[in-house]
Structures are given as structure tokens and as C-alpha cells.
Amino acid sequence: MKQYPYLITMMLLALVTLSSCEVIGGIFKAGVWVGVLAVVGVVALIIFLISKMGGRK
Numbered sequence: 001m002k003q004y005p006y007l008i009t010m011m012l013l014a015l016v017t018l019s020s021c022e023v024i025g026g027i028f029k030a031g032v033w034v035g036v037l038a039v040v041g042v043v044a045l046i047i048f049l050i051s052k053m054g055g056r057k
Helices: 004-017 020-054
Strands: none
Touching: none
């Protein structure tokens, strides 16, 4: 509960200082990196599961 005034202040500061295009650009950059990390994680998990299944023979 104590963090809400700080969060609201930071959000208002971002609204006042940044243009909407910069904000949207930042959101998409973050989304791209989260997507890349998710794909790498899924591929690593698939490789791990295949190697474990192949090792049981």
C-alpha cells in the first residue's frame, strides 16, 4: 500500500515527459525481448525433454 503514491507519481511523470510514440516504442521493445526469451526458453525445454527421453533407452 505504501508504494502506490510512488507508482502514481512515476506514471504521471512519464505521461508528462514522454510522448506517446516513445512510450509505445518502449512497450514494443520490452515485448520483443520477452518474446525472444520465451522462445529460447521453450526451445531449451524441448531439447532438454528430448535428450531425457532419448537417454532412457
